[in-house]
Amino acid sequence: MARRLVAEGLGTALLLAIVIGSGIMGERLAGGTVAIALLGNTIATGAGLVVLITILGPLSGAHFNPAVTLMSAARRELDLPAALAYGVAQVLGAIVGVWVAHLMFGEAVLQISTKLRDGPAQAFSEGVATFGLVATILGAQRFRPQATPVLVGLYITAAYWFTASTSFANPAVTLARSLSDSFAGIAPASVPAFILAQLAGAAIATALGGWLFREARPA
Template identity: 70%
Template sequence: MMRRAIAELVGTALLLAVVVGSGIMGQRLAAGNVAIALLGNTIATGAGLVVLIHIFGPVSGAHFNPAVTLAFAMRGEADRRSVPVYIVAQLVGAVLGVWTAHAMFAEPMLQVSVKLRGGPAQGFSELIATFGLIGTIFGTQRSRPEFTPVAVGLYITSAYWFTASTSFANPAVTIARCLSDTFAGISPVSAPLFIIGQLAGTVAAVSFFAWLFREDVQDDQRISDHHLSQS
């Protein structure tokens, strides 16, 4: 458990260092062009996710996200005793990752974002972003588990651009980004709506994909039973 918790903490810290650090770099180099800054932020985040999941997946599953941990717990695929440990590790790691990015770019360590991201559309965007993320994980693990890291990176890369919220899809990321008044920041006032959307998207995804894949599971069982009867 200690090794898994440390893997979640360090993996989440590196993820936030990528998200916040690439946001700072993009903003500094883009000369005021927000689209270019976001593109740099997007590419770095998607690529970093692929690598981090490959590194830490064999140890902890590389959740890096309370929503993912809760989704596996709801499906009965996670030790319930590990759930609070994972979530605490993810939250601590996320904050440490933000501070790491600040240190690398000579930013003040302690900050609070003033960037408002309010309105129902933002919350709905987070619901959709999280729903798609959970679906990506469940779908690829069912059919092509070796492709999951790449699929997650690709999905987040696309969701940066097709969602109005730029796809946080992660309560730990949301909370930690409140502590960075940089390109990737979010005001603490806006965070609750994001987290509500993320949790709603998690519940919706677990329910929907359990229903969607149930028939295939039953078909597999019928095929197995048929083979047994023939033997």
């Protein structure tokens, strides 16, 4: 369990360092063109996910996401104490990852985001993004488990662009990004709606996926 928790904390920390760091780098190099900054942020995040899931998946399952952990607990793949421990490791790792990114770019370590991401469309987008992420994982586990890292990375890369919220799809990521007043930040006031929508999307995907992707019983 210790190795699993370290893998979850380390993976989530590196994920947030990638998200925040590439956002800062993209904004600095884009010359004010938001689309270019977002493209850089997207490519780095998708590529980073493929690597992190590949190397840490065999240790912990590479959830890096409380919504994915809750899905695993609901499917009885993880007991409740382990799920709670995973969640704590993910949140702490995410916060550390944000601070690491700030240090790398010479920014103040302690920040609070002022970037509001409000409105029903933003929250609904997070529900859709998280639904798609969980459905992708469940489908990959059922039909092509070895392709899970690539499929998750590709899905998040796409979801950065087809959702209005740019697809946080992760409560730990959402909370940690409120601690960065940078390109990838989110104001604390916007966090609760995002997290509620993410949990709802994950719950719907878990229920639907349990039916859609279940193995057929022999006749």
